[in-house]
Amino acid sequence: xxxxxxxxxxxxxxxxxxxxxxxxxxxxxxxxxxxxxxxxxxxxxxxxxxxxxxxxxxxxxxxxxxxxxxxxxxxxxxxxxxxxxxxxxxxxxxxxxxxxxxxxxxxxxxxxxxxxxxxxxxxxxxxxxxxxxxxxxxxxxxxxxxxxxxxxxxxxxxxxxxxxxxxxxxxxxxxxxxxxxxxxxxxxxxxxxxxxxxxxxxxxxxxxxxxxxxxxxxxxxxxxxxxxxxxxxxxxxxxxxxxxxxxxxxxxxxxxxxxxxxxxxxxxxxxxxxxxxxxxxxxxxxxxxxxxxxxxxxxxxxxxxxxxxxxxxxxxxxxxxxxxxxxxxxxxxxxxxxxxxxxxxxxxxxxxxxxxxxxxxxxxxxxxxxxxxx
Ligand code: 13P
Ligand code: SF4
Numbered sequence: 001x002x003x004x005x006x007x008x009x010x011x012x013x014x015x016x017x018x019x020x021x022x023x024x025x026x027x028x029x030x031x032x033x034x035x036x037x038x039x040x041x042x043x044x045x046x047x048x049x050x051x052x053x054x055x056x057x058x059x060x061x062x063x064x065x066x067x068x069x070x071x072x073x074x075x076x077x078x079x080x081x082x083x084x085x086x087x088x089x090x091x092x093x094x095x096x097x098x099x100x101x102x103x104x105x106x107x108x109x110x111x112x113x114x115x116x117x118x119x120x121x122x123x124x125x126x127x128x129x130x131x132x133x134x135x136x137x138x139x140x141x142x143x144x145x146x147x148x149x150x151x152x153x154x155x156x157x158x159x160x161x162x163x164x165x166x167x168x169x170x171x172x173x174x175x176x177x178x179x180x181x182x183x184x185x186x187x188x189x190x191x192x193x194x195x196x197x198x199x200x201x202x203x204x205x206x207x208x209x210x211x212x213x214x215x216x217x218x219x220x221x222x223x224x225x226x227x228x229x230x231x232x233x234x235x236x237x238x239x240x241x242x243x244x245x246x247x248x249x250x251x252x253x254x255x256x257x258x259x260x261x262x263x264x265x266x267x268x269x270x271x272x273x274x275x276x277x278x279x280x281x282x283x284x285x286x287x288x289x290x291x292x293x294x295x296x297x298x299x300x301x302x303x304x305x306x307x308x309x310x311x312x313x314x315x316x317x318x319x320x321x322x323x324x325x326x327x328x329x330x331x332x333x334x335x336x337x338x339x340x341x342x343x344x345x346x347x348x349x350x351x352x353x354x355x356x357x358x359x360x361x362x363x364x365x366x367x368x369x370x371x372x373x374x
Pocket of ligand 2: 040076111113114115138146233236237238299325326327328
């Protein structure tokens with residue numbers, strides 16, 4: 001049997017040749033291989049995906065898989081971790097006689113800068129620090145899915161839950177039904193935008209800076225009156241959209257509709273016509289009348305794809321500068337081909353494997369999320 005190619009071999013091929021080889025592996029493996037692609041992936045990668053979706057849809061899809069051998073996750077590290085946790089949960093492993101589904105991240109360097117803004121030690125320190133002032137039994141920890149598995153496990157252990165951008169409001173409602181207050185990490189913007197939408201005023205929120213020595217830089221009174229404690233993290237892509245961009249668009253095109261992702265800062269979401277997850281953004285465009293003029297504030301590859309798929313509408317990118325997720329972009333056809341040919345040869349590479357204890361607690365928090373309708 002010949003050995004699978006090296007990454008350098010794959011890099012030497014052009015996109016057309018790589019696509020042929022990727023399709024050959026898909027043909028050969030059939031339903032034993034599933035390729036999942038996040039909406040921010042480049043078009044060439046999405047073309048090979050069995051399913052493209054937002055973070056919620058992709059996790060749900062992984063949770064529903066029972067019998068494949070491998071999932072190639074064209075997204076970022078936390079997404080592949082989540083897929084591993086859900087597809088290899090103990091009941092599913094037992095039903096497969098102990099056989100694991102290999103979850104592959106085609107390039108291990110595809111991380112998420114936002115997820116890296118909250119480390120488990122920092123979250124544990126924050127929890128202990130909060131416990132010196134208020135009863136942590138009154139706090140539901142909520143982690144955005146854009147976080148390491150260890151943070152999801154923390155939430156599982158402490159009566160908390162995971163959310164995505166498409167179910168954040170439903171998850172916060174669930175959280176407040178359990179306890180008075182929420183510690184929301186790592187994305188301050190999603191947390192703030194969602195809580196405000198639910199009618200929670202800004203003076204009942206505070207920002208927790210994990211680099212401050214005590215109480216995240218807040219005084220005791222601020223913490224006591226807060227219903228939402230927001231972790232000081234953000235998406236470096238969505239933080240680039242500014243309210244001035246909206247003002248400039250409206251000035252040039254008065255009829256323009258502004259559609260943004262809730263990872264954008266509050267000042268941007270407040271000025272926009274609509275805000276929602278990537279799937280929400282896609283739905284709005286799909287349902288709009290021909291001739292609708294949009295300025296969209298989310299990752300560049302998705303906006304470009306919408307522009308191509310909807311020539312009957314006028315779609316612009318909200319920012320004058322390119323905002324693209326450089327880590328998502330690391331997944332390219334060369335890495336996909338290289339990793340798939342290794343799977344087909346029975347020599348999987350870049351397998352993402354969450355340790356059993358972390359996975360067991362993380363799945364508790366993920367199950368709570370999957371049970372919350374949105
Ligand atoms: P959604 O997939 O929930 O829209 O989130 C976007 C994102 O930033 C993924 O990293
Ligand atoms: Fe992370 Fe932002 Fe990239 Fe999403 S778009 S993966 S939140 S850096």
